[in-house]
Amino acid sequence: MTIEPKKKKFTLYAKNEDVGDTSVAAPAALTGGTLEISFNQKYVLDALQSIVSDSVSLSFSGAGRPMVMRGVSDKTFLYLVMPMNR
Numbered sequence: 001m002t003i004e005p006k007k008k009k010f011t012l013y014a015k016n017e018d019v020g021d022t023s024v025a026a027p028a029a030l031t032g033g034t035l036e037i038s039f040n041q042k043y044v045l046d047a048l049q050s051i052v053s054d055s056v057s058l059s060f061s062g063a064g065r066p067m068v069m070r071g072v073s074d075k076t077f078l079y080l081v082m083p084m085n086r
Contacts, residue, residue, distance in 0.1 A: 035060055037060065039067065040081075
């Protein structure tokens with residue numbers, strides 16, 4: 001993931017040795033500084049499938065720190081994802 005608040009851009013990048021790689025950029029409401037961080041996609045997808053809200057909040061404390069995922073309209077759901085080491 002790459003977060004670029006000044007450009008209001010959130011980019012997801014995935015790479016698989018057997019299949020190849022892909023990336024997608026989406027406009028987003030972002031605050032804070034620029035950040036590039038890696039997560040296991042399976043854990044992120046598990047959280048997204050459990051969130052019933054139409055919007056998702058992702059909170060970061062910096063590189064190498066966990067990400068907190070929440071549904072914007074559902075404050076009862078909280079999911080912590082640990083980053084991958086490079």
